[in-house]
Amino acid sequence: MIRYILRRLLSTVVVMAVVAFVVFSLLYLTPGDPAAIIAGDIATDADIHRIHERLGLDDPFAVQFGRWVRALAHGDLGTSIFTNLPVTQLIGQRIEPTVSLTLCTLVVSIALALPLGVLAAAKAGTWLDRAVMAFSVLGFSVPVFVLAYILILTFSVHLDWLPVQGYRNFRDGAWEWLRHLILPSIALGTVYVALITRITRASMLDVLAQDYVRTAQAKGLAPGDVLIGHALKNAAVPVMTIIGIGVALLISGAIVTETVFALPGIGRLTVDAILRRDYPIIQGVTLLFSAVYVLVNLVVDLSYALFDPRITY
Amino acid sequence: MTGRTVFRSMALTAALVLATALGAPGALAQGQKVLKFIPQADLRILDPITTTAYITRNHGYMIYDTLFATDAKFQVQPQMVDKYELSPDKLTYTFTLRDGLKFHDGAPVRSADCIASVERWAKRDALGQKLAEATESWKAVNDKTFQLKLKKPFPLTLEALAKPSSNVPFIMPERIAKTDASTNITEAIGSGPFKFVKEEWVPGSKVVYVKNTDYVPRKEPPSWAAGGKVVKVDRVEWIYIPDSATAAAAINAGEVDWWEQMPPDLIPVLAKNKDVKVENIDPLGSMGVLRFNFLFPPFNNQKMRQALLYVIDQNDYVLGIAGDVKNGHPCYSYFTCGTPLASEVGAGPMKGKRDFDKAKALIKEAGYKGEKIVIIDATDQPIVHSQSLLTAETLRKLGLNVEVQAGDWGTLITRRSSKEPIDKGGWSIFHTWLVGPDVTNPAVNFALRGSGDKAWFGWPTDTKLEELRDAWFAAGDAAASKKAADAVQARAFDFVPYVPTAQFILPTAYRTNLSGVIIAPVTFMWNVEKK
Numbered sequence: 001m002i003r004y005i006l007r008r009l010l011s012t013v014v015v016m017a018v019v020a021f022v023v024f025s026l027l028y029l030t031p032g033d034p035a036a037i038i039a040g041d042i043a044t045d046a047d048i049h050r051i052h053e054r055l056g057l058d059d060p061f062a063v064q065f066g067r068w069v070r071a072l073a074h075g076d077l078g079t080s081i082f083t084n085l086p087v088t089q090l091i092g093q094r095i096e097p098t099v100s101l102t103l104c105t106l107v108v109s110i111a112l113a114l115p116l117g118v119l120a121a122a123k124a125g126t127w128l129d130r131a132v133m134a135f136s137v138l139g140f141s142v143p144v145f146v147l148a149y150i151l152i153l154t155f156s157v158h159l160d161w162l163p164v165q166g167y168r169n170f171r172d173g174a175w176e177w178l179r180h181l182i183l184p185s186i187a188l189g190t191v192y193v194a195l196i197t198r199i200t201r202a203s204m205l206d207v208l209a210q211d212y213v214r215t216a217q218a219k220g221l222a223p224g225d226v227l228i229g230h231a232l233k234n235a236a237v238p239v240m241t242i243i244g245i246g247v248a249l250l251i252s253g254a255i256v257t258e259t260v261f262a263l264p265g266i267g268r269l270t271v272d273a274i275l276r277r278d279y280p281i282i283q284g285v286t287l288l289f290s291a292v293y294v295l296v297n298l299v300v301d302l303s304y305a306l307f308d309p310r311i312t313y
Numbered sequence: 314m315t316g317r318t319v320f321r322s323m324a325l326t327a328a329l330v331l332a333t334a335l336g337a338p339g340a341l342a343q344g345q346k347v348l349k350f351i352p353q354a355d356l357r358i359l360d361p362i363t364t365t366a367y368i369t370r371n372h373g374y375m376i377y378d379t380l381f382a383t384d385a386k387f388q389v390q391p392q393m394v395d396k397y398e399l400s401p402d403k404l405t406y407t408f409t410l411r412d413g414l415k416f417h418d419g420a421p422v423r424s425a426d427c428i429a430s431v432e433r434w435a436k437r438d439a440l441g442q443k444l445a446e447a448t449e450s451w452k453a454v455n456d457k458t459f460q461l462k463l464k465k466p467f468p469l470t471l472e473a474l475a476k477p478s479s480n481v482p483f484i485m486p487e488r489i490a491k492t493d494a495s496t497n498i499t500e501a502i503g504s505g506p507f508k509f510v511k512e513e514w515v516p517g518s519k520v521v522y523v524k525n526t527d528y529v530p531r532k533e534p535p536s537w538a539a540g541g542k543v544v545k546v547d548r549v550e551w552i553y554i555p556d557s558a559t560a561a562a563a564i565n566a567g568e569v570d571w572w573e574q575m576p577p578d579l580i581p582v583l584a585k586n587k588d589v590k591v592e593n594i595d596p597l598g599s600m601g602v603l604r605f606n607f608l609f610p611p612f613n614n615q616k617m618r619q620a621l622l623y624v625i626d627q628n629d630y631v632l633g634i635a636g637d638v639k640n641g642h643p644c645y646s647y648f649t650c651g652t653p654l655a656s657e658v659g660a661g662p663m664k665g666k667r668d669f670d671k672a673k674a675l676i677k678e679a680g681y682k683g684e685k686i687v688i689i690d691a692t693d694q695p696i697v698h699s700q701s702l703l704t705a706e707t708l709r710k711l712g713l714n715v716e717v718q719a720g721d722w723g724t725l726i727t728r729r730s731s732k733e734p735i736d737k738g739g740w741s742i743f744h745t746w747l748v749g750p751d752v753t754n755p756a757v758n759f760a761l762r763g764s765g766d767k768a769w770f771g772w773p774t775d776t777k778l779e780e781l782r783d784a785w786f787a788a789g790d791a792a793a794s795k796k797a798a799d800a801v802q803a804r805a806f807d808f809v810p811y812v813p814t815a816q817f818i819l820p821t822a823y824r825t826n827l828s829g830v831i832i833a834p835v836t837f838m839w840n841v842e843k844k
Contacts, residue, residue, distance in 0.1 A: 031720075033727040038358060038497075040365035040479070044767060047437075048730055050495040051363075082357040083516045084499045093515050152562050164563045165554055262554040262563075264518030272355065272517045275693070275723055 117200025
């Protein structure tokens with residue numbers, strides 16, 4: 001298994017190199033000029049040209065790419081064209097809110113979706129199953145930003161229970177930290193709950209129809225033991241896959257959630273950087289995202305062995 | 314790898330995340346008066362000289378001070394300067410600084426700092442460049458006194474040093490002001506009423522300032538950028554909230570105290586809350602601009618540009634941009650209405666009933682052959698987007714071949730610098746807006762320039778307009794200045810470097826526990842008290 005992990009980690013480097021090249025090429029070809037944005041509305045051609053020269057934006061593609069790769073090899077992701085702050089520092093400032101939001105959403109989603117999915121499968125065809133499926137369809141259908149506004153209006157403006165926007169560091173107090181994450185986590189997690197619930201239900205129904213489950217029931221095992229001990233464990237592999245895919249969905253979904261709730265996370269950093277063509281940030285964040293995706297996939301693959309002893313590496 | 318090992322690894326990862334969280338910066342001290350403010354944009358660039366972005370200008374006013382400042386009566390008042398003299402031949406200004414001026418790093422403000430700052434500013438700012446042309450030398454007499462020697466009298470010297478909007482001649486330490494004028498400064502150290510807390514700056518989210526307890530304000534009451542800058546809070550947090558519905562909810566719920574600029578459609582939402590005051594605190598507002606590309610047909614033809622003056626209805630643009638007639642009005646002037654040089658000289662074609670027949674006749678005279686007109690639009694900027702749609706509709710009514718090419722603001726300001734023809738990514742028209750102080754006279758209204766390649770995007774060439782502008786600079790007194798400005802405007806309405814589309818104000822909203830908000834064309838944060 002160690003050799004498998006090492007091989008996968010090595011492939012991560014290759015994937016990231018390809019991503020780096022593709023992203024750099026796309027940015028080079030994309031219309032938009034950070035020099036024009038830096039110069040502001042009242043700039044002249046000469047102003048923009050001066051900034052172009054200073055930033056080295058007139059250099060050929062190979063020169064610019066070579067310069068970036070050299071810096072990257074030294075662990076330097078570059079400096080933001082606009083703020084003059086190192087990209088690593090900017091990412092460092094933003095990583096905590098995004099990690100916190102993603103973790104909270106994952107915890108809430110899994111805690112809700114697994115029982116709902118199991119329950120719906122166990123009571124298939126009943127009103128309970130239909131209610132869970134109706135909730136699931138609703139969860140899929142309501143856009144994140146619509147749900148976010150409804151939550152803000154209800155729980156922040158009218159009831160004054162939770163804050164509208166912003167983020168507090170964990171160090172400033174666990175309760176304050178959590179308070180600022182409850183609404184964003186619900187808004188972001190609803191689609192995710194719906195997705196995991198449906199997959200869990202389908203996977204459970206499949207397993208519940210297997211011979212060994214019938215055998216367990218025939219042996220007189222308690223329904224709970226059959227459901228959790230036999231069925232759920234064997235239904236877990238597709239559920240784990242969807243949770244892994246969901247992490248990727250969460251990161252992209254976080255962009256909208258972070259914007260609506262004004263959370264200073266990686267998602268907003270990325271959107272802001274794209275809008276103003278801050279190339280070093282876009283490249284840095286894309287590299288980070290690709291690494292996270294590859295590593296999440298690795299963790300998911302490894303987790304299969306936990307649930308299914310037939311899978312070995 | 315066993316299941317137990319995997320779970321142990323996961324637990325370790327969770328512990329690392331927790332450790333990251335525990336390592337974050339701490340909370341602020343209790344009992345502080347904190348003013349929470351939603352700015353109109355995100356602060357990205359700290360250097361108020363390399364960029365003209367208004368958010369950077371506002372940041373400049375927080376941490377820097379100026380030698381002179383303009384007050385609400387458009388009069389120049391000393392600010393950092395205690396006294397000044399002009400020699401009888403009007404060629405030498407002698408300035409003496411006030412006592413007690415100190416930079417945020419504790420160093421005293423010296424003549425050398427002022428000279429280096431003004432010289433750097435003069436390399437970038439249009440009015441500054443005019444001053445530099447007239448300047449023979451700057452000389453420090455001692456640490457508190459310095460002289461400006463002119464080659465020829467320059468009546469606008471003090472107006473230039475008191476310029477209220479971008480670029481503002483802010484005073485920085487000499488070592489920072491020596492930075493090349495095209496390179497962004499990275500240290501934000503001024504001698505102004507607030508100090509910038511760089512460690513707490515999260516670009517795209519939050520900017521923090523604290524009261525500069527060493528600042529010695531002037532004794533006079535505040536008036537625009539002039540007078541006493543008395544700070545009445547301990548700390549100011551600029552919280553950038555990109556979503557306007559969230560910003561409205563935040564001020565409604567009392568999480569923030571002040572929202573600088575709100576979209577008109579949210580005014581009714583906030584007006585219902587008795588704890589929130591919606592107000593127009595900007596006496597000059599902003600001016601909408603419809604800019605032509607002078608390099609290619611059809612708008613390289615003067616008659617085509619004149620035709621638009623007969624059909625553009627400023628009332629429509631007021632509604633389109635500001636949503637309500639209360640938030641704007643037509644302004645048939647190339648100089649901000651409500652300022653001394655504003656007039657309606659030459660504005661006849663823009664006023665009264667719109668005359669499509671006259672416009673069509675002019676288009677026929679221009680020999681329009683159905684060339685495609687490309688309007689570049691920025692859908693993420695409501696002020697630009699609404700103007701683009703209105704102009705496109707008007708041009709279509711005239712039977713012109715119009716295409717609106719939508720993108721974002723970043724794309725628009727890149728594309729507008731293209732001098733290529735339409736079929737190679739060029740453009741015919743773009744819209745923007747300029748704040749009132751940037752359009753008050755021929756010196757600062759850069760969109761009026763007719764200097765060809767050196768002019769603003771669109772690159773109009775008109776030697777007559779340039780000559781009239783130079784004549785305005787040479788005007789000796791207020792009456793002569795007004796007469797010269799009228800001549801500039803009359804020529805502008807004939808040549809049509811751009812079409813002014815409306816004057817509008819985007820209101821501000823603040824909680825009623827705030828008082829002392831200064832009525833001015835720039836948002837100032839001194840004098841504001843929070844109960």
